[in-house]
Amino acid sequence: MRYVARSLPTSIIRLCPCQLAEWQIQGVNVPKYFPKLKDTAGKPKRKEDRAPAPPRLKRKRRSQQKASAPPKKGYLWKLPVKALLFLLPSRPYSRYMLKLLGLSVGTGAIALGAGWLALENSLPKSAKEVLNYTRPQTLTIKAANGTIIKQIGDATREEIKIDQVPKPLLQAFIATEDRRFYQHEGVDYQGILRAVLSNLQAKDVVEGGSTITQQVARMVFFDQERNIWRKLREFRMAQKIEGELKKEQILERYLNLVYLGQGAYGIADAAWVYFSKPIDRLTLPEMAMLAALPASPSQFSPVDRPKSALQRRNLVLARMQESGYITASEAENAKKQPILVNSSRPKRLEQQAPYFTQFIQQELPQYVSPEVLKVGGLTVETTLNPKWQSQAETAVNNIIQERGKEDNFSQAALVAINPRNGQIEAMVGGKNFGDNQFNRVTQAQRQPGSTFKMFVYTTAIAAGYSPYRSYLDAPVKVDEYQPKNFSEGYSGWISMRDALVDSVNVIALKVLLDVGWNPTIETAKKMGIESDLKPTYSLALGGSEVNLLELTSAYGTLANKGVHVKPHAIRRIIDQKGQVIYQDKISSQKAIDEDTSAIMTWMLRAVVNEGTGQKARLGDRQVAGKTGTSDEARDLLFVGYIPQLVTGVWLGNDDNKPTWGASSSAAETWHKFMEPVVKEIPPEDFPKRPEKLEGREALIEVEPIKPKAVETPQDEPKTASDNEEDTPKPVEANTAQSERPRRTRRRVVRSTEETNDNQTETRRSRRRRVRTPEETTEKTSGDRTETKRSRRRRVRTQEETTNNPPENRKSRRKKTEKAENNSDKPAETRRSRRKARVKTAEPPTTEKPPTKRRVRSSRKSTSTSPVTERKTPTRSRTRTQQSSSSEAKRSTRTRTYHEPKGSAGSSRSDKE
Numbered sequence: 001m002r003y004v005a006r007s008l009p010t011s012i013i014r015l016c017p018c019q020l021a022e023w024q025i026q027g028v029n030v031p032k033y034f035p036k037l038k039d040t041a042g043k044p045k046r047k048e049d050r051a052p053a054p055p056r057l058k059r060k061r062r063s064q065q066k067a068s069a070p071p072k073k074g075y076l077w078k079l080p081v082k083a084l085l086f087l088l089p090s091r092p093y094s095r096y097m098l099k100l101l102g103l104s105v106g107t108g109a110i111a112l113g114a115g116w117l118a119l120e121n122s123l124p125k126s127a128k129e130v131l132n133y134t135r136p137q138t139l140t141i142k143a144a145n146g147t148i149i150k151q152i153g154d155a156t157r158e159e160i161k162i163d164q165v166p167k168p169l170l171q172a173f174i175a176t177e178d179r180r181f182y183q184h185e186g187v188d189y190q191g192i193l194r195a196v197l198s199n200l201q202a203k204d205v206v207e208g209g210s211t212i213t214q215q216v217a218r219m220v221f222f223d224q225e226r227n228i229w230r231k232l233r234e235f236r237m238a239q240k241i242e243g244e245l246k247k248e249q250i251l252e253r254y255l256n257l258v259y260l261g262q263g264a265y266g267i268a269d270a271a272w273v274y275f276s277k278p279i280d281r282l283t284l285p286e287m288a289m290l291a292a293l294p295a296s297p298s299q300f301s302p303v304d305r306p307k308s309a310l311q312r313r314n315l316v317l318a319r320m321q322e323s324g325y326i327t328a329s330e331a332e333n334a335k336k337q338p339i340l341v342n343s344s345r346p347k348r349l350e351q352q353a354p355y356f357t358q359f360i361q362q363e364l365p366q367y368v369s370p371e372v373l374k375v376g377g378l379t380v381e382t383t384l385n386p387k388w389q390s391q392a393e394t395a396v397n398n399i400i401q402e403r404g405k406e407d408n409f410s411q412a413a414l415v416a417i418n419p420r421n422g423q424i425e426a427m428v429g430g431k432n433f434g435d436n437q438f439n440r441v442t443q444a445q446r447q448p449g450s451t452f453k454m455f456v457y458t459t460a461i462a463a464g465y466s467p468y469r470s471y472l473d474a475p476v477k478v479d480e481y482q483p484k485n486f487s488e489g490y491s492g493w494i495s496m497r498d499a500l501v502d503s504v505n506v507i508a509l510k511v512l513l514d515v516g517w518n519p520t521i522e523t524a525k526k527m528g529i530e531s532d533l534k535p536t537y538s539l540a541l542g543g544s545e546v547n548l549l550e551l552t553s554a555y556g557t558l559a560n561k562g563v564h565v566k567p568h569a570i571r572r573i574i575d576q577k578g579q580v581i582y583q584d585k586i587s588s589q590k591a592i593d594e595d596t597s598a599i600m601t602w603m604l605r606a607v608v609n610e611g612t613g614q615k616a617r618l619g620d621r622q623v624a625g626k627t628g629t630s631d632e633a634r635d636l637l638f639v640g641y642i643p644q645l646v647t648g649v650w651l652g653n654d655d656n657k658p659t660w661g662a663s664s665s666a667a668e669t670w671h672k673f674m675e676p677v678v679k680e681i682p683p684e685d686f687p688k689r690p691e692k693l694e695g696r697e698a699l700i701e702v703e704p705i706k707p708k709a710v711e712t713p714q715d716e717p718k719t720a721s722d723n724e725e726d727t728p729k730p731v732e733a734n735t736a737q738s739e740r741p742r743r744t745r746r747r748v749v750r751s752t753e754e755t756n757d758n759q760t761e762t763r764r765s766r767r768r769r770v771r772t773p774e775e776t777t778e779k780t781s782g783d784r785t786e787t788k789r790s791r792r793r794r795v796r797t798q799e800e801t802t803n804n805p806p807e808n809r810k811s812r813r814k815k816t817e818k819a820e821n822n823s824d825k826p827a828e829t830r831r832s833r834r835k836a837r838v839k840t841a842e843p844p845t846t847e848k849p850p851t852k853r854r855v856r857s858s859r860k861s862t863s864t865s866p867v868t869e870r871k872t873p874t875r876s877r878t879r880t881q882q883s884s885s886s887e888a889k890r891s892t893r894t895r896t897y898h899e900p901k902g903s904a905g906s907s908r909s910d911k912e
Contacts, residue, residue, distance in 0.1 A: 123237050124221060127244040130253050132578020133220045135265075137376040141357050143384045144423075144571070150351040153376065154259075157348035158268040160279065162252040168284055169267065171325040172291035173255065176316050178212040179323060182247060186213045186238035213238040215294075216254050260290060261297030263346040274302060276344040284326070285334045288316040302339045310339055353389045355429030355439050356382070360569055367573055367582045377576025382569050383423035388416060388677055392426040395673040399651070399665065400431055407661025409636070409651045413440035413548055414673060416647040419556030421586050422565035424549075425645065426673075440650060445531065445545040446635045449628030449663070450503045452542035454555070455524040457500055457508075457603065459515045462523065462596045464698035467497040467603055471510045477711040481537040483509050486629070497603050501611035503627065505541055512540035516703030523700070526591035528554035528564050542628060552639055552648030558604070558624070559641040561687060562597035564589050593699055595690045602689040608640065615667040616640050618678055622686050625670070627663035634658050638666035640674075643684045647674060 134140060138153030151157055162170075174181050180188050192209035210218070217237040222230055241250060260270035270290055271279045282290075292300050292312035302309040314335045321331040351357055360380055364373065372378070396412045404410055416426040429439035438444070461467065473491040476482070483505045491504065499507035512520060517535035524533060529551070533544045549567060557564040565588045573582035604624035607613045612627045616638060625640025636651040636659060649666040652659060690696075 119232060119236055122233060123240065127237070127241040129577050130216060130220050130241060130245065131249065132574070133253070133257070134377040134379060134576055136576060138378075139361075139376060140379045141360055142379065142381050143352075143386045143389075144382065145386060146381075147386060149353055149382075149384065149386070150357040151348040154263075154265060155348055156256050156265040156269060157346065158272075159256045159266065160252075160268050162248050162255075164279070165252075165255060165267070166280060166282065166287070168325070169279065169282065169287040169290070170251065170255075171323070172287050172316055172320055173294075174212075174251075175319040175323045175325060176291045177215070177294060179319075181212055181251070184211060186240075186242035187211065187235050210234075211238065212254050213241050213250055216250055216257070217241055219257050220253075258294050259297060260293040261301050262303060262343070263348070265348070269346060269348065272344055273346055274341055274343065276342045283337075284330065285313065285317075285337045285339070288320070288334065289313045289339060292316045302341050303343060306339060306341075313339065352386065353384055353427065354433035354437075355441065356384055356389070356424070356427040356569065358433075358437065359427065359429075359439060359442055363570060364573075367570060372575065372581065375576065379574040380570060381572040381574070383418075383425065383571055384427075384569070385425045387680075388426040389428075391676050392416065392428045392673050395669055396428045396431065398672060399669040403661065403665050403668075407636075407651075407659050407665055408653075408657070409659045409661060409665075410653055411440060411651070412669065413444070413650045414647065414669065415441045415549055415552050416645055416673070416677075417552055417556055417567050418644065419553075419559040419565065419641065419646050420644070422553070422556075422567045423571075424567055424569045427569075436654070438654070440654075441548045443547070444650075445547055446637075446650065446652070447544070447630040448542040448546055448551055449630040449635060449637055450505075450508075450542060451551060451626050451628030451637050451639050452524075452544075452546075453500060453503070453508045453540065454558075454600065454604070454626055455527065455529075456512050456515070456520055456540050457496060458527075458558075458592060458596060458600050459520045459523045459700060459702075460496065460511050461599050462592055462698075462700040463515055463519070463702045464696045465496065465511075465514075466693045466696075467599060468495045468693065470495045471499070471507045473499070473504055473506050475713045476506055476509070477709075477713055478509065478513070478537055478707045479709055482713070483537075483541060497606065500603050500626075501606045503607075503612050508540040509537060512537070513705045513707070514702065515700075516705055518703050519700050523592065524554065526564065526589065527557040528566070528591075542630065548637075548648050548650050551637075552646055555625075555639045555641055555648070556646040557591050558597050558601050559643055559646050561594050562590060562592040564591045594687065595696070596699070598687045598689050599693070601686050605686070612663065613638060613640065613667045615664050616670050616674075618642075618671065618674060621678060621683060624686065625667070627667060629663045632658035633661060636661055636663045636666045638663055638670050640667070640670050642674075642678065642681070643686060644681050645674075645677065649673075 135154055138151065138155040140148060140152075140155055141150040143149050148157055178188070178191070180191060184191070188209070188211050191211065195209035214234050217234050221237055222234060256266040256268075258267070259265055260267070260273075262270075262273045264270040264273040267290055268279055270293070271277050271282055271286075274289070275282065275286055277286075289302060289309065292309065292315070295312075299305065300309045300312040317326070317331045317334050320326045321328060326334075360382060364378075364380070368378070392414050396414055400410070400412055411430055412428070413430060414426065414428045415424065417424055427441055429441045429443075430436055460469075470493050473485070473494045475490065485505050486503065490506070491502070494502075494504060494507060496507065496511060498504075499511075517539065520539065521533045521535065529546055531544065531546045531550065533539065536543055553564070553567045556567075565586060568584060570582070571584050572580055575581050601624045604626055605622060607627070608616050608623045608625050613625050616623055616625055621642060623640055623642060625638060628637035628639075629635065634652055634656055637649065639646070639648040641647070647670055649669045651661065651666050651669070
């Protein structure tokens with residue numbers, strides 16, 4: 001009682017005098033617990049024992065009271081209670097119970113309001129998240145056109161629009177899952193009551209009370225836990241969804257998210273899994289079968305339980321008839337048809353461009369946090385062009401089948417990049433992803449071979465060098481490093497432009513010695529090379545390893561007028577709620593100037609038009625590129641580009657075994673991929689080459705390399721032979737050189753005099769001549785005897801010459817023609833003049849004949865430079881033979897250069 005007395009407020013006790021009297025009878029010390037009631041403690045219990053009360057003063061009327069008088073404190077809240085007491089009997093106990101009831105109602109109302117507020121706060125603020133929802137623990141990768149190329153987890157592969165769904169299929173789901181879908185506002189109370197009665201009559205769960213909207217709310221926002229709190233939240237969320245979305249939007253999301261068994265999410269995936277059809281080709285019984293699955297996909301599966309599936313399908317047809325969607329005859333005809341299942345693998349388990357999607361998964365941690373990755377539900381929009389990707393895979397597979405066994409290579413890789421925004425359009429990392437998941441585009445570090453020469457020559461051009469700057473192509477040994485040309489021959493004086501066209505290794509080394517390691521490495525880094533480059537002499541020939549992606553991206557710098565854009569494959573990342581958490585930002589860097597880029601593109605175009613990359617031609621399209629072959633042909637590469645697209649190709653073996661092919665195979669693969677691709681790209685020309693090539697301003701400061709020792713080996717001289725017709729390639733002269741007079745070309749034969757270790761130079765006729773025995777140089781002291789001679793004619797001894805003078809087929813035919821013409825004095829021809837000169841030829845002298853030459857250099861040469869320079873030579877091509885009386889013949893190709901008389905530059909120009 002004491003506790004009750006303390007807990008009740010004084011105002012309630014004042015209103016309950018009967019309770020107070022009862023407490024007084026029980027001996028409760030009321031003044032102790034209620035000090036305000038001390039005056040009642042000493043009053044007599046009986047009314048007759050009480051003293052008469054003083055007369056009450058007459059209260060003023062309400063109208064007489066001042067209108068401005070404020071009400072007494074605590075008066076307003078008592079008015080409702082007094083009004084209730086006035087209406088009810090005046091028994092004290094009844095009034096007490098009424099007050100307790102009012103208190104309970106008020107407390108309940110407060111609790112209900114608090115619960116409603118907690119319910120609202122537990123729900124998402126917006127119901128529009130339904131439109132972009134993806135399931136947790138899933139990953140969806142899309143191509144540039146929006147098609148799904150890979151899915152991980154329980155995700156819907158093929159999403160459809162509501163207008164693409166056949167009307168009978170919509171009616172089948174509405175009749176089965178929510179008959180009053182278009183009448184209710186999220187919660188169907190009639191449906192709940194109907195479901196309860198149906199389940200009680202059947203003594204089993206035969207019908208559910210959840211609407212389609214409630215199912216969408218449960219799939220998107222809640223789990224499958226069964227409790228009253230989750231059900232209340234589901235009710236309220238369904239009402240919010242109905243308030244913010246249209247009925248068509250709700251139904252569309254339901255049909256794309258509902259699970260229908262066998263790993264199929266959505267009606268499009270289910271139609272493929274069960275019947276191998278798109279939804280627009282489904283029959284009425286097949287539509288009813290799909291609508292029968294949401295209640296229990298495993299129990300009503302037509303694959304595992306055909307009898308249960310048939311009964312459930314017929315029930316759906318009956319409900320469609322009850323709802324008026326189909327007639328009785330249509331329902332009966334559909335029920336008579338058996339269930340014909342044609343199962344297929346879920347599309348979400350299939351994937352396209354496996355090497356590319358693997359690369360995407362490896363790149364994701366750089367863009368999103370580990371917590372977001374753990375939650376999942378991400379949608380990644382990439383830069384992949386599905387059509388070009390298919391063409392790239394076809395080109396790679398074809399080259400392996402056609403040339404793999406012949407050239408002894410078993411793997412290939414290809415990557416295509418848009419040089420203007422860095423987006424990766426296609427990527428093939430190998431022959432078969434199922435056999436080997438190693439990506440040879442991004443993970444394989446390979447020597448680029450001659451494709452790295454582009455960086456050496458780019459550095460030289462940026463340093464102000466002219467593409468016609470000439471170097472001597474001859475054997476050279478720099479600090480125990482001696483490069484050799486692929487042809488094993490030497491061309492004499494040759495310009496940088498022609499050295500790049502023919503991929504001359506010696507000239508690349510000499511240019512590197514002039515410009516230096518650091519400028520070359522810095523240029524390569526700016527253009528996109530991220531791998532470690534070592535400052536060695538072999539750097540000029542691709543001695544440092546790089547991957548195909550960065551090499552191709554670096555060539556894209558030239559296609560983009562000297563601006564490098566870092567390659568990337570992800571455009572946008574969307575989280576589970578449809579919010580964009582990453583958007584790509586194009587980051588570009590000015591690597592080289594536009595003039596240098598234009599000159600290098602002009603030089604690389606010559607590689608494709610007349611050099612080692614001729615198999616990459618694309619008709620009238622302007623194409624630039626460079627071939628590359630590593631040591632022993634272990635790697636075959638070609639990187640080429642047009643203004644809008646740059647593509648790199650690699651051929652080789654994973655075990656690094658040598659191949660038997662050449663880089664032309666890589667150029668052929670490039671052509672097979674690009675030929676169909678360029679049909680979708682409008683033609684565009686490269687920027688024009690600047691007219692001024694000489695005396696340009698140097699934008700890069702060179703750091704010439706000073707080797708410890710530079711040797712010119714004398715055991716590998718090459719002798720020129722003019723048994724080939726000199727047919728120079730068509731060229732285009734620049735403005736400054738087109739006005740210069742041309743002069744007659746002359747051939748120079750260089751022979752080695754081993755006696756004095758001096759190199760002599762002998763002028764001779766253009767075509768051929770037969771050397772006499774006196775011209776043969778013999779070695780004493782037991783050395784071998786070497787005989788230098790022309791290509792097809794052998795040197796005859798003096799006795800053979802006297803007894804049987806040299807005569808060939810052409811001379812015999814000439815004699816026959818003279819006899820037939822019956823002419824006394826035949827016309828003098830070039831062959832007759834040459835033959836006369838051969839008969840009267842004298843042994844070559846050891847003195848060098850005077851030759852007028854002008855040697856110019858764009859910069860002062862130092863005593864430590866191993867390179868001898870000559871300006872703008874005229875090039876002619878000849879064949880060289882070295883033969884020995886005791887060894888096999890060896891044929892090599894060399895070039896000799898002569899300075900035009902009165903010409904300050906090269907007489908050779910290039911016609912593009």
